[in-house]
Amino acid sequence: MPGRIRKRSPLKKPERPYIALGLEGSANKLGAGIIKHGPDGSTTVMSNVRHTYITPPGEGFLPRDTAQHHRDWALTVINDALSKAQISLHDIDCICFTQGPGMGAPLSSVALVARTLSLLYNKPLVGVNHCVGHIEMGRQITGAQNPVVLYVSGGNTQVIAYSQQRYRIFGETLDIAVGNCLDRFARVIDLSNDPSPGYNIEQEAKRGKRLVPLPYTTKGMDISLSGILTSAEAYVQDKRYRPDGATASGSDDIITPQDLCFSLQETVFAMLVEITERAMAHISSKEVLIVGGVGCNERLQDMMGIMAKERGGSVFATDERFCIDNGIMIAQAGLLSFRMGHRTPLTKSSCTQRFRTDEVHVAWRA
Template sequence: MPGRIRKPGPLKNPERPYLALGLEGSANKLGAGVIKHAEDGSSTVLSNVRHTYITPPGEGFQPRDTALHHREWALKVIEDCLSKAGVSMHDLDCICYTKGPGMGAPLQSVVLVARTLSLLFNKPLVGVNHCVGHIEMGREITGAKNPIVLYVSGGNTQVIAYSRQCYRIFGETLDIAVGNCLDRFARVINLSNDPSPGYNIEQEAKKGKRLLPLPYATKGMDVSLSGILTSTEAYTTDKRYRADGLPRNPEDSDIFSSADLCFSLQETVFAMLVEITERAMAHIGSKEVLIVGGVGCNERLQEMMGIMACERGGRVFATDERFCIDNGIMIAQAGLLSFRMGQQTPISKSTCTQRFRTDQVHVAWRS
């Protein structure tokens, strides 16, 4: 682990193709995907099916209700996944599932499904770190070699770099994650959760004109977001605030809208993320940035990061919503890499955990 390099073990039967089923359900997305590793080491996504639990505007998703959604949809999603891939359970080499981090009840629902399939079809299990899944899928899709990784999602915000068979965390949020910050403000202004509150915040922000002052809270390599959220929420009680669509008087030049608030929140938070990412790039001399996680789909974040990277003579790598948002194929990819290095999860240890740090994973497949 940290401070010691373990040499990668030999790949098991590398001359034949491998198939893996990945199951993801750490939050409100239930995903299943099948990936194929060919003899030459290339990967092919055979299927990637996802179903999202969506709540009414102004409401978040509770662990119990989310777990119920996953149990109700698991069979349908897995059947669709296998059908689109053109394979059966008997063709698989292993079943990969999200071990953590995430919400406890939804994680437990998915691990129960994975364990049941493993016993029914006599297939090895591989528990996967959710963040490592994002990173490995991002590397595979974009071709990034050794980037600084900005992992931004509803439950996680981390700046990461690879070293000595471990993904090291350079900086992270000290309180809430950036996705959680955006989602909670979307609930305050009653934005729809369809397709996601963060996406709708992004669309509102595109209409914003005024940059309102908000706290800028970077603390070394870390960020703090709860105070920014509180300050943005406070603007909604200001007498100058008007919800979009209501009439405005031309003489009211100081009036601001919910679009302005979304714009200001995004600009401030993303500027903080760009700052700590640039600092990590400078520290290790990297020219690449890989943005992963659900918030990584945000075009404004990609644009701001691209400006910074360009000024440093570097470039930004990002994926679209198929692979940025939580999905089963990323779990299949990371799990199959681990499986081919001889790692498996015994049934007796096929548990899940809400807290599973990125730097706890032995990245055996990277030398």
């Protein structure tokens, strides 16, 4: 029986270095990154600068205020990225920007900056799907070849696999995203938003000692998270709840914020591991790539690692430089698209809050 023929990537080594500026601003992180693709096939991160809009404990970030933050910091972040890369905008081959999905006002404010720079410096624009940016940067950093991708962030929760020049969505959340679920619960128990509510929940969960029952809702390849959030919030009103985290001597009936953070993480992550394993079995994959802001969570990585090891596979993940929203991931995906001949005309450079991962033609892959 003949062996399987692996198709070569249509993306050839460049004849000269290509440099791209990537601008990200789909939520409360404003990022500018500069990447270079060399003639030897190398990829160099020249700079990766980010500034985060942080609100007081118990508050989320509103689109209008977030957009104002991005406008206030755009020039500073871009100039810092150029300075660290030791180049000017004249050296850039293309300007890549997040075209969606995300929050409308922040997306539009960063797109406006990208269009302005494009006109001022006569550089082509490349609109990038935020989710594809995460995937391509994850593949580049980790070296994962053809993994099942678990994309988990504040606005998205998807299980993805590549086929025929598309990133196909195998399963996703039916309501709120996992990052949104964690962030909203952090506000309920008044956790700080610095550096992020999800990170602070992770630290609190490490001190949790009791697993309280919460709804476990998988529906085929999809999950639902609104019910588990409501149930976790209900425990805060329970007479057994101690907001100061103190446990009475000899009492096993006390519920602390740490217990709730621990229970929420364990239950939600178990749901994510289940649907990811199902996708791995379906496509006979041995690799899992975790991307998105929640992908930094060490407990999620550990749980996914246990599952993958039992299947004879492995888990690939990045640190906070690349898993949290950043400009370099937009530059990477945008430059791959640019090298395949894609350009975004000014007339089609508007943003959309609902830009599906599987709408993108992944022309640079076989």
